[in-house]
Amino acid sequence: MLCAATALQIYKFGRLAGKKASLKVKRWTKDVGLGFKTPTEALTGTWIDKKCPFTSNVSIRGRILTGRVISTKMMRTIIIRRDYMHYVPKYHRYEKRHKNLAAHCSPAFRIDVGDIVTVGQCRPLSKTVRFNVLRVTSSGSTAKTFGKF
Numbered sequence: 001m002l003c004a005a006t007a008l009q010i011y012k013f014g015r016l017a018g019k020k021a022s023l024k025v026k027r028w029t030k031d032v033g034l035g036f037k038t039p040t041e042a043l044t045g046t047w048i049d050k051k052c053p054f055t056s057n058v059s060i061r062g063r064i065l066t067g068r069v070i071s072t073k074m075m076r077t078i079i080i081r082r083d084y085m086h087y088v089p090k091y092h093r094y095e096k097r098h099k100n101l102a103a104h105c106s107p108a109f110r111i112d113v114g115d116i117v118t119v120g121q122c123r124p125l126s127k128t129v130r131f132n133v134l135r136v137t138s139s140g141s142t143a144k145t146f147g148k149f
Contacts, residue, residue, distance in 0.1 A: 032060045032120070036134045042108040049076065051125050052106040053132045060132060062121030067101060068139070069115045077129060078105045080117055083146050096146050103131040114139045 027045070029038055032053045042054040050056045067080030080101050085094040103119045105111055116139050119131040 027055070029054050032134065034060065034064065034120070034134075036060075036118075036120075039106075039108040042106065045108060047107045049106055051076070051104050051132070052108065053120070053122065053134065054106065054108060058122050058125070058132060060120035060122055060134065064118065064120050064134075065101070065131070066116065066118050069111055069113055069117055070100070072105075072111055072113060076105055076107070077126075078103055078111060078117070078133070080119065098146075101131060102128045103133055104129050105133045109133055109136050111136055112138075 027043060029043055031038060038054045042052065045055075048055075051058055053060055065082065067082040069078050070081045071079040080103055081098050082101060083096065083098045086097045087094050101119070103117070104125050111117065111133070116137040117133050118135040118137075120134045121130060122132050124130050125132075
């Protein structure tokens with residue numbers, strides 16, 4: 001079987017069990033931890049991204065946040081919106097508030113507006129970007145609604 005053979009055996013014998021052998025260099029990836037799996041695109045892709053948490057030396061530490069994507073107009077950077085309720089003690093009621101957050105998006109992910117993403121805090125990647133996308137959950141609706149995840 002091809003997967004059981006080492007690269008040296010493939011190089012020496014050329015063909016293995018009648019199948020053409022391909023000598024492909026394995027891509028360096030890492031596990032970011034915290035229960036997040038490395039995407040298959042990060043394992044098999046040929047792109048280079050020095051800010052990707054799966055294929056470069058960017059560590060995830062600190063906060064893990066979730067939000068809805070509202071903009072994908074920048075290159076490899078997205079804007080997510082985090083909705084929350086703020087209590088006003090004088091009126092004994094809640095008001096809706098939100099914060100926008102810029103996050104780096106690795107080429108391993110295909111993201112559209114309206115998707116729910118999980119981001120992890122990392123070192124500052126630019127003037128405004130301090131988070132990296134770790135997981136994408138596709139959303140069926142793209143309507144502008146106030147949604148608590």
